[in-house]
Amino acid sequence: MFTKVIFGRYVPIDSVIHRLDPRSKLVLSLYFIVLVFFANNWQSYAFLAATTLATILLTKVQLKFFWEGIRPLIFIIILTVLLQIVFSAGGTVYWHWGIFSITSMGLVNGVYVFMRFFLIICMSTVLTLTTPPLLIADAVESLMKPLLKIKVPVYEIALMLSIALRFIPTLMDETQKIMNAQRARGVNFSSGSLIKRVKSIVPILIPLFISAFNRAEDLATAMESRGYRGGDHRSKFRILKWRGADTIACVGMAAITAGLFLLRLL
Amino acid sequence: MIEVKNITYSYPNSDSKALNDLSVTIQDQQWIALVGHNGSGKSTIARVIDGLVEGYQGEVTVNGMPLNDDTVWDIRDQIGFVFQNPDNQFVGATVQDDVAFGLENRNVPRPEMVERVQQALEVVGMSEFATREPSSLSGGQKQRVALAGAIALQPKILILDEATSMLDPQGRQEMLEILKQMKQRFELTIIMITHDLSETAMADRVLLMNHGQLVADAQPEKLFARTQVIKDNGLELPYSEQLKEQLAVAGIDLPREYMNEDRMVEWLWDKLN
Amino acid sequence: MGQIELNNVDYKYQPDTPFEATALQAINFTVETGSYTALIGHTGSGKSTLIQLIDGLIKPTSGEVTVVDHHSTATSNSKDLDQLRKNVGIVFQFPESQLFEETVLKDIAFGPKNFGKTDAEATAIAKKSMALVGLTEDFAEKSPFDLSGGQMRRVAIAGVLALEPEILILDEPTAGLDASGQAQIMNLFKQLNVEQGITIILVTHNMEDVAKYANQVYVLNHGAIVKSGTPREIFANQQWLMENYLTVPVTTRVAQKLIDKGYSFDEFPLTVAELSQKLIPKLKGEQ
Ligand SMILES: Nc1ncnc2c1ncn2[C@@H]1O[C@H](COP(=O)(O)OP(=O)(O)OP(=O)(O)O)[C@@H](O)[C@H]1O
Ligand SMILES: Nc1ncnc2c1ncn2[C@@H]1O[C@H](COP(=O)(O)OP(=O)(O)OP(=O)(O)O)[C@@H](O)[C@H]1O
Ligand SMILES: [Mg+2]
Ligand SMILES: [Mg+2]
Secondary structure, eight states: OOOOOOHHHOOOOOOOHHOOOOOHHHHHHHHHHHHTTTOOHHHHHHHHHHHHHHOOOOOOOOHHHHHHHGGGGGGHHHHHHHHHHOOOSSEEEEEEEETEEEEEEHHHHHHHHHHHHHHHHHHHHHHHHOOHHHHHHHHHHHHGGGGGGTOOOHHHHHHHHHHHHHHHHHHHHHHHHHHHHHEEEOOOOSSSSSHHHHHHHHHHHHHHHHHHHHHHHHHHHHHHHTTTTOOSOOSSSSOOOOOOOHHHHHHHHHHHHHHHHHHHTT | OOOEEEEEOOOOOSSOOOEEEEEEEEEETOEEEEEETTTHHHHHHHHHTOOOSSSSEEEEEEEEEOSSTHHHHHHHEEEEESSSSSGGGSSSHHHHHHHHHHHHHOOOOOOHHHHHHHHHHHTOOOGTTTTOOGGGGGGGHHHHHHHHHHHHTOOOOOEEEEETTSSOHHHHHHHHHHHHHHHHHHOEEEEEEOGGGGTTTTTTTEEEETTEEEEEEEEEHHHOOOHHHHHHHTTTOHHHHHHHHHHHTTTTTOSSSSSOOHHHHHHHHHHHO | OEEEEEEEEEEEEEETTTTTTEEEEEEEEOTTTOOEEEEEEESSSHHHHHHHTTSSSOSEEEEEEETTTTEEEOOOOOOHHHHHHEEEEOOOSGGGGGGSSSSSHHHHHHHHTTTTTHHHHHHHHHHHHHTTTTTOOOGTTTTTTGHHHHHHHHHHHHHTTOOOOEEEEEESSSTTTTHHHHHHHHHHHHHHHHHOEEEEEEEOHHHHHHHHHHHHHEETTTTTTEEOOOHHHHHHHHHHHHHHTTOOOOHHHHHHHHHHHHHOOOOOOHHHHHHHHHOOOOOHOOO
């Protein structure tokens, strides 16, 4: 019933950002990610960082959550940054060993790469913390609608996506239950040799697979009994509404773009 | 009216008969309780009536319409189905989305849909949970939502396959109360599958199944008096019959007919004085 | 000092997050060796959480859990928790979802092997457990997935009994079974309790079972223990039980109706057998 993973998960509170249309949130976050790659000096990075911070504050979510959202990725970021530092040349050389060197250019590049990662993760975290997964699915459906013309089964894909999302907590809960049952029968997931640990996954995977299969069968029966036949002869209960705030958000993003390109000229 | 005629069916991967030449007629606005031990064929016959099973012998007619590939969707429009496990029947990601699912399938225009969703949630007393995610509800609340999803379609027939078996006593009691009210208000025919004989007391008729066949079809009180039949089919005797059985062993003279709890108390009190 | 002892235990799910939920607070709980304890309470009252603490599947947020002579506290590591598990077997709700081996016998032998038994020993124990739950030998080589629901339930229960636990915890073990299946399984547990002295903790919504089998009851309400005592003490106050979202056994209800009419019992009956025993002499005397 409850998931252990909470970081990067929707936080049900109310804020300006929460109330935005998921389509504008999805498109604007993707747009922002592209925008980050256009920053080329410390002023433009600082500017983007400031806008990101402002957005985060607007979500009213505790800063700790953003940190926790980034933490699992920190290792990859640091590795990339280190590689960037030791392999790029140019400027003053501070340290040198074989093909490795630390130069002023390298350091600067490292900081930029770090900033890029950081900003992208922050913005995607803003999206997932403020938008229920279902609404993201809706937004995808709405944005993919033009693809209906080339016979992409957009409605089916969207329904599949939203059912999958709806079943994630159920299956995680199920996994927890099965793990508990097998731990109670003496399976140890946290110690022993690698082979032993890999083996200990079997008693989880088989029951989980069977349970998922049974659930899917039950769900298919339930859907059929409730009259689901697929296709587009269906009306929609949930409709997305574009509001003033969404227009303002877009204008805001345009302003950020303008600001960024001005700062690039410095 | 539901007419089931000479249905025989085996699951594709099994060689025993899940249903064996089963015939039964159910009148409009009857409350039917369907009982029998595990594997007696209760779920299978319920699924046959809803057109969810293929490849059986025999005939099913629902409100005058013979069930076949052309009519199955029309027939399903008249039947609401609530299953045992509340977790496996949720399609929507929030309560109101889920209740709306059946209406979306029938292409109901949105304004009407919104109204019917609200109404259905009100009937089951779940209005304030409209925007909650199903995973944050208790089992009893989930089943009420499933009931709302069925009732929003304004069916004539409601089938419940052990819909209360995963609930606590309070959740069960609430479900039964809601069902009673709904039956009155919407003039429903109810088919309720259950393992709990005490839940059958409010039915008009109890159908007792064994080995894919009907072994008894009677009013609850009449069936409860047939203690041997109940025991032979793996069910538990109703409370007053259990008590009578114990008293009979001690050689006490007892009335033959079934007494419900209150009548049993009356009788005891008379005797004790 | 009981065999199981919970001392001022709190448990929170996902502490320090917006999803934090207090499931148990200030729990004091004692179970003596060889007793049969029932744990009752409304849905979400914390019953399943409590038994997971006893089996070391989770550790308390504060307070101390003691099982035989192993302890778990907020600072315990997974080694300590493993120790708790040695003496305890749990039959979870719908335990058939833990089956995974190719044959019934292998599945039942899985637990003992994990706890260090040799293949031969484990197989011998598995055969014994099969007999205990009433599965004949010809089931041994069948796939557990080809069985009926009731049979799968038995295999799962045999898999837990094969751990030869001193303490057996049951979380609604008969849900979904028909009356005769329920009676058989509940009688099996009682038999294990009486004949082998296995301590039993039963989580249930079925008050008839509590009245029939338990000798000690704990009532949970919103994560706190609100009452404990013998079934007779617990069921004496119908009004109070209703307030705690619980019901009484039918016998108690019937007895209460007789009392309301003016009859009096020297001791409150809980089961059909008890009620009839008390009534028979009176009914006969009048005749
Ligand atoms: N999907 C299936 N494949 C093969 N056999 C099945 C399947 N479902 C049910 N059966 C078998 O058909 C028979 C009737 O099953 P059914 O599910 O109708 O029983 P039931 O009365 O609903 O039992 P329960 O009380 O356990 O729900 C049983 O023997 C069962 O094993
Ligand atoms: N994994 C989890 N994460 C967060 N909260 C949880 C989790 N599991 C249970 N809870 C909450 O803890 C409380 C106690 O739950 P628990 O499962 O122990 O209740 P229960 O008495 O066993 O209920 P039931 O009779 O429905 O089985 C409930 O409020 C529940 O919502
Ligand atoms: Mg069934
Ligand atoms: Mg529980």
